[in-house]
Amino acid sequence: MANPRGAKWLGALRTPLGACSAALLALVIVLAVLAPILWQDKAFEIDTNAIAQGPSAAHWLGTDDLGxxxxxxxxxxxxxxxVLALLATALGVVTGLVLGTLPSVLPRPLARLVIAAVNIAVAFPGLLLVLFFSVIFGVGTHGAVLAVGFALAPAFARLAQTMAASVAGRDFVAAARISGVGRIRLLFRHILPNIGEPLVVNATIGAGGALLAFAGLSFLGIGVQAPEYDWGRILGEGLNGIYVNPAxxxxxxxxxVLAGLAFNLVGETVAGVIGVRTGLRKLAPRPVVPARDDAGETPEDAVLVVENLQVAFPNPAGWTVPVRxxxxxxxxxxxxGVVGESGSGKSLTGLAVSRLVEAPAVVTADKLEFxxxxxxxxxxxxxxGLLGTSLAMVFQDPMTSFNPTRRIGRQLAEVAEQHQGLPRAKALERAVDRLRAVRIPAAERRARQYPHEFSGGMRQRAMIGMGLMGDPKLIIADEPTTALDVTVQRQLLRLLARTRAERDxxxxxxxxxxxVxxxxxxxxxxxxxxxxxxxxxxxxxPRHPYTRALLAATLDLETDRDAxxxxxxGRPPEPDRVPTGCAFADRCPAVTDRCRLEDPALERVEPGHRVACWYPAPLSPPVKETVTAGGAE
Structure with missing residues (x-):
């Protein structure tokens, strides 16, 4: 059986980013190892007959002042x-790691002192820190390594400090502390292992910055000294004759640039593997198919057809499937209407059919047609073009859906500009017209306002207006009435009903x-x-025990206030801990052994009515167990 981690790395190397980073890094390593062995003598060979010459057949990039x-x-x-860049990076990482994790083990006054020192150091530009440390440690290779390394440390320390603080507040760390685990052991056993991966990624990317900083010091003459030379020193020597020989x-x-790019691309590739972002759609196994859905034949006027839709998220132990x-x-x-408790998969289903679920999630379905x-x-x-004009999504909180820095009218007009090709002025006219259609007063003036200048109900109506910028065949409204008063709720529901009646x-x-x-x-x-x-x-x-329980918990004017x-x-199961058999079994008053062992299929019990239950309730329910009893009057 293939190693999952190895499969992720192999998948990363097959991407353009991974292949390019691997090729560049391999080139840099090969040259670092073999170039001094093969061409050391030729690099020091002086040709007095070819001093400061341009490119030629004998010297492809020309010669320097000594030939x-x-x-x-x-x-x-x-x-x-x-080598010098890696040494400086290692010094910076180690120093930053020490400074970043010390506050987790030191007494509070000393921890605050270390945090303050790091914050002060981070406030200074990196180049200024490099020059400052160069003055302290002196000119030369050793001084430059120390200067670049210590200049990298504050930023790395801030990152380690932030991540260590986030882990140090978790319950398992508190439990270890209460059980008597010492501060140093707590750091190495419980904190560092949980923040190691992002630190490795940032260290890889930081190596590119160290290379650039080192080249800059040598270019200024305070880095590598003669007779040794690095790229920065060669650049400084070649600058004097750049008009004669630019090469x-x-x-x-x-x-x-190429070496720094290699380090940065490798860091991005490592981040992709650690973040489980690379190649998941190719490598992800299809999640286990749950019990059969008896959906029947697809009608001819179907707008949306969904069959066996599943949404899976990767985790260290495999896959979590919150939509099954x-x-x-x-x-x-x-x-x-789609109803259910929080975490039942309602919103995720709406996002999946809208193609708004991104990697690392994997969406699969036997059939998903719009x-x-x-x-x-x-x-x-x-x-x-299809989704931008024919499908509208009204999100739960329009304040986070609208861009707070752009005017409402421009945001609506952008839909028409992108998907319908309308010019800017025409698109804005259409946006104002759509705001009128959703009953926003003074639409022209409101179109020039920002989202924070709208009330909650007006923002929801503006979101619906954005959906109506095209000719939507389907509107998915995700909790559009949440946190709104009943008057505004009624207005929004009437608006949706009118839109449905006018446009089918x-x-x-x-x-x-x-x-609702x-x-x-x-x-x-x-x-x-x-x-x-x-x-x-x-x-x-309703025939399913869960639906009947939801209805029983619904209040109306006839509810006995003394009861x-x-x-x-109980509570719903976590998506990664769904039990075998019926997921509602632990909360069901009519549970049997069969319910705990077998997952029932969603099957038709009468025309237009499907239930996933081994023992659905009879057709003659007690009072208040019809859906409209929840407050339809």
Missing amino acids: RDILYRVLVATRLSI AALAPGVAV GVGFTVRAGEAI AGKPLLTTPERELR TAIILISHDIA VSQTCERMLVMYAGRVVEDLPTAGT PLAVIP
Whole structure:
């Protein structure tokens, strides 16, 4: 069986970034090892007949003031330049790590003193610190190594300090401290292992900065001294004759850039592997398919078709699948509500069908079609126009969805400019018209305002107006009435209903409030632990114990105020700890051994009604167990 970590590295090397970084790093290492062995003598060979000459067949990059071949000198200087940069980086990393982690083990007064010293050092530009330390440690190779290393330390210390503080406040560290683990052991056993990977990434990237700093010191004459030479010294010597022979200055400059680029690209590649960002869509195994969904035939006027939709996130132990085999169909002009407790997968399902779930998540489905287009296989370029004009997403908090630094009108107009090709003035006119359509007063004036100048309800209406900039066939509204008063909620729901009636637009309303869904939608999907457990008409009778429990916990004007509030005992399972069998079994009053062993399929119990339960409730329910009982009046 292949090693997962090795597979990630192999996948990283197959990407353009990984391949380029590996090639550049290999070139730098090979030259650092072999160049002094092969061309050391030629680099020091003086030719008095070819002093300060330009490029020729004998000397491809020309010669310096002593007639030495510049190409050979640049190649041989690779070893010293790279070694000195790595030494300075190692010094900076070690010093920064010590300064960054000391506050975790020192008494509070001393810790504050160290933190203050690091903050002061970080406030100074890096180049100024390098020059300052160069004055202290003196001119020469050793002084330059110390200067560059200590100049790198403050930034690395700040990073280590921040990350160590975030880990030091966690429960497992507190538990270890209470159990008597010493400060030093606490640092090495519990803190450093949890912050090691990002520190390695930043150290790799920092090596490029050290190389550049070292070249700068040698260029100024306070770094490597004769007879030794590195790229910075060669660059300084070649600058005097740059008008006669530009290659003498350009060659070491290009070498510094390429080597620094190699270090930085390697750091990005390492970050990709550690962050599980590289090649996941190719390497990710298809998550386990849950119980069968009996969705029936797809109607001809279907706008959205979803079959066995799954969303998986990587974790150190494998894959977490918070959306497990969701399947449903939305017809033109139909309004569907999606309800369930927090963490049931409602919003993630809406984001997945909108193609808004990004790596490292992996979205798979047997069928995922919008307006007849397969969303998982159609190229991104073709989908941009379709999703940008035919699908609208109304997010839960428009304050975080709108750009706070741009005017509302310009943000709406951008949709028409990007997806419909309208000129700037026409797009702004359409934006004002859409703001009028969603009943925003003084639309022209409001279009020139910023999001913070709108009330919560107006921002929600503006979000719907943004969706109407195109000709949406489907609007996905994710908790659009959250934190709004009942008057504004009613206005928004009426706006959605009017939009649906005028444009024959389908609506998916994601909500915690069954009463809101019952007033707005004809059909309801009840989600629990990442899958649909019941699909029923809002005027129908719920058959699943979870749906009945949600309805029992709904308050209305007829609720007995003297009776205790109905609650659902327990809590939903975590996405990575879904039990075998029915996920609701531990909270279900009618659970049997079969429920704990087998996961029921979502099957039809009557026309237009599907339930995922081994023992659905009978059709004749007690009072208040119809969906509309949640407050439809």
